[in-house]
Amino acid sequence: MEFVAAHDLDEALAAKAQRPEAVFLAGGTDLMVEVNLAHHRPASVVSLRRVADLRDASPNRIGAGVTWARLERGPHRGLAQAARTVGSPQIRAAGTIGGNIGTASPAGDGLPWIAAADASIEARSAARGTRVIPWNEFFIGVKRTSLLSDEIVTAVIVPDGLPEHQEFAKVGVRNAMVISTVSCLVIRGDDGFRVALGSVAPTPIRASRAEEMINAESSITAAALDEFARIVSQEVKPISDHRSTEAYRRHAAGVLARRLVERSSR
Ligand SMILES: Cc1cc2nc3c(=O)[nH]c(=O)nc-3n(C[C@H](O)[C@H](O)[C@H](O)COP(=O)(O)OP(=O)(O)OC[C@H]3O[C@@H](n4cnc5c(N)ncnc54)[C@H](O)[C@@H]3O)c2cc1C
Incomplete structure (x- = not known):
């Protein structure tokens, strides 16, 4: 090698x-x-x-080489919450957001935040320079991305004015050192709730129908939350594998999304 x-x-x-x-x-x-x-x-x-260039971080541009240990203390609440759940202190000291993106596992804990934030992936090649790829064009399948063979991920580009109300949670078989069975990130802004999920489809996804439903409600009642959770459970596209069954993932996705919408409404 x-x-x-x-x-x-x-x-x-x-x-x-x-x-x-x-x-x-x-x-x-x-x-x-x-x-x-x-x-x-x-x-x-x-x-x-x-490569020091990859370790630069600002609220609008997070270098690919930024570790989970740094993201834990970063300005984006939801990403910091996700970072705290990744592996162990040793894994968080070494593992990077760029590596999470490069692996593009459906269970990558940084990816729901990228989806909820409507962030983009900055990529660079020697031949063509820099391009910026919207998250939903970058992640194209299980461990598959639209990155070309001569490109490197240089950063995550975060839109201006990202709301501060952000909540992340994941479900797994243990409380620590666990790969997500289902993960969820909710952002609440003036335009309503954004709901992204991981481990329930080949790529991170937004629960767009559920977002539309809850954002049309004038107040967040228990009945509205029940309906919201039901739509999230319907909207996800999970599989059964060694970590969980499809049915459990559907159920957990609804429960988790509902809980985070309630939490971010307080
Ligand atoms: C014990 C253990 C626990 C873990 N727990 C979690 C967890 O809870 N949640 C979670 O999401 N993950 C977890 N992981 C997986 C892993 O730690 C993360 O995905 C981490 O973010 C990977 O980052 P890295 O820098 O180590 O990537 P690397 O292993 O160095 O690289 C991963 C992939 O990305 C590519 N890559 C890296 N950087 C770039 C770049 N700049 N441009 C293009 N491609 C690039 C590499 O070529 C490789 O294909 C765990 C792993 C272990 C071993």
């Missing part, structure tokens, strides 16, 4: 342009699991750990 330690973004992009089959290594908390289990034997690895 060839190993290239890039010192800056240009070096990383040049290395990738020369080796389209190379994989990037950020924190390694997903990639090294694959390598150690012999699921993946990349011929070349380009390490991003020394």
Whole structure:
């Protein structure tokens, strides 16, 4: 296995342009699991750990190399809540938002926030420079993205004026060190509620029909919340796998979304 330690973004992009089959290594908390289990034997690895440009963060632009440990203390409440649930302190010290995006697992805990925030993914290549891809065009399937073979994810672009009322929660088999069975992120703004879910479809999704329903209500009554939860449960597209059944995921998605709408209404 060839190993290239890039010192800056240009070096990383040049290395990738020369080796389209190379994989990037950020924190390694997903990639090294694959390598150690012999699921993946990349011929070349380009390490991003020394690329300082990727670690820049501001409220509107979160560098791909920003770790969960930093996001825990960041300005976006929902993303900070999600960050606190990722793995263990060791995983959060190494794992990055860019790695979560690169893996594009339906269970990635950063992805519902990206969907609810209507954020975009900034990508760069040596040949074509920078492009910005809306989240719902970036995530295209289970562990599949629209990133091209010569591109790197450089940042998450966050729209201006993101409301502060943000709530994240996830359901799993334990309280800590657990991959989401279902996750949910609710943002409440002047335009109403935005509801995003993870682990219930091939990609993170927005519960658009449920959003429309609850945002048309003049007050959030118990009956409205019941109906809202029912629509969320209908709208998700989960599968049964080793973590859960389809039926449980549908149920949990409704319960979780309802709970977060109630919590963010207080
Ligand atoms: C014990 C354990 C617990 C975990 N718990 C959770 C959890 O609770 N929630 C959760 O969401 N995840 C969890 N994970 C998964 C993992 O920690 C996260 O997905 C993390 O964000 C991955 O980031 P990383 O920097 O380590 O990525 P890496 O492993 O370095 O990379 C992951 C993938 O992304 C690609 N990549 C990395 N950076 C870029 C970039 N800038 N541009 C393009 N591609 C890139 C890599 O090539 C690779 O394909 C856990 C993992 C472990 C081992």
